[in-house]
Amino acid sequence: MKFTRVFAFMALAGLAGSAYATNGYFSHGYGMKAKGMGGASTAMSDDAFGGANNPASMAFVGNRLDLGADLFSPRRKASRTGLGPFDGSVDSDSKYFLIPEFGYNHMYSPDMALGVTVYGNGGMNTHYEGGQIAAGSCGATAGNLLCGSGRLGVNLTQLIVAPTMAYKIAPNHSIGVSPLIGYQRFKAEGLQAFTQNNISSDPANLTNRGFDNSYGYGVRIGYMGKITPTVSIGAAFASKMKFGEFDKYKGLFAEQGGFDIPENYNLGVAWQATPVFLVALDYQRINYSGVNSINNRSTNMAQLGADNGPGFGWQDIDIWKLGVEYKYSQQLTLRAGYNHGDNPIEARDVTFNILAPGTVKDHATLGFTYTTASGNELTMSYMHAFKNDVTGTSILPAFMGGSPAGTEKIEMYQNSLGIQYSWKM
Template structure:
């Protein structure tokens, strides 16, 4: 019966999963409503069946349960070019689903699966054609990444737990309005306006959680670079003939529980610069064609993300949460123009959350995330290659999520 419920849940989620638009670069700040209520923490604090997305070791510590949720995400993207502001919000509202299930094989081992959006990016500028930058009206991108992560976790000793998740990854991408740059591409017919293309890959995440003292735990997790098949329809845009791998990332975290209070924190490192399409500088596109081996990219640098959260159990039914998430800005001033269509410039988030236990087996959670407006300013190419002057790229965001958890 449990397996039938799990299969149905995954099928429904797979049908419904759209882009997951994220804010730590293009990664999500956290991977469940509960985690996001505490700033996205989760490396040493598993709270639900989405734990494998952050640290698969946590799945052995949450018991038998199924979790599912939806978040309404509303970003505001803008590009101010030589004093004129252009909105990148052709689509402004997005629904982000999450679902996971975990089954305890025995008191020390678990098998589970988590389905979630790892991250993504969307932009659309319906009126940017008059900016003199070469971007046409409707210019923008749509990147979506979906992970299905079967996991196994083992509590090796009463205080030491390890876990592994196999990440089955499907991503799609579309670019529009870049036709003016066809002369800078190795394959102009595979640069823009080709609809959505898809790419697949398989990766892994490993993790550890250790209880070092009563109520105090540390955790660590690592996900190597996930090699993806190429976007053939965009082999004239992304470096290395359409390659768009998922960056390696790793982190450490702590959790401290005393009475009704829980305090947790994570430090995460995301290695964007190791993926050519993301990390290569855009400043060489006039000398090195778009799409070429080691060709131009978005010029994103590696970032460090710091997450801190608190939770307080007011009574047996109600728990409230708050958190803060701060990341470096991966976009540099030298690469501002290329990132008009990928404005991943957010740095700070403030989060709130709660869980209410409806019964011994069912709970409802909610969260709210505000990503404060952040911007980057850089110079535009002078004539005849561009309009000259400056561009200021900015973004702010709001997210409201609800999830339901069942224990069995």
């Protein structure tokens, strides 16, 4: 009964909103232990977040329940110069998000684990107040930075439930699989300018339509091996999660409202250098190119909503995650990490990415775990993503029949503070 209630709470809380935009729109890590180590987790087996990291790790986790939440604070800004009355500068008012996580694992036998991980993705959560562009430029009243009326922004929430099975194929080697069951919702506001001049294939379903929902599926598979008493390795692959279309926004996203989660894979190694000091290194690849609505260039000469219609122009990215762990005492373990990822946004696509300025590349993290007398754990983590910006030529005039002109800049930095409590059973 306790498990059922906690799971229901996590599912409902997850729908409240997620705003991760650290490695593209993926989180830098899943589970507070991984987050304290820059996200390095592929060769680690410390908690029940294998469904988000490496399903094979659950075979070594034991019986446990992990419940956590992150207070995530992204700071986004967009500006334009060189276009006279179309110039402006505005900060996103969406600055704080509470993002829950949940993991449960049960050793069905000494060699088989059954569990579930619940986690979220996001990153396209912006809210810019209107009135940034002078009246008369976009219409009778002052417009927003993309020449629409009222506030400008998008809100994307993705919740993923990952039931997990892991099996030890040998005493120190395991494989695992997690079917991925996804729910997402989306809304856009303030894009009225793109409903004009035959820009969209379906202008009635492009902006200010409220939330729309869709469901999707995929799979994550993994391997983990303890190749020596001090060295572990891991690998995991997640297929593209195929979702139903956002019908209310089929005039905005390519493929008539398509918005899938891209395939990704990760490799990792962990070295227990001394009895109290561990180093972990992960490599991750996210293939945004497999999702047209994310990868298509914003300069594509096609209508919004078409198969080859303009998108956000996000490129595939490589990510490196380095973490260290120091066992200060029997009760206290300290962590630190660094995460470096490519910026998926190129200068040519700055205009569209005013809506989703996922520009950060470098993250520093800290964390600790305190083990209570009962054996349960309290874990906290902190992350700072350093400010980064992208500057490019505005394509806003092109959508009004002119040529690209003026300069736009999008920028972001982030902080997050998370807490997790874990019950060992």
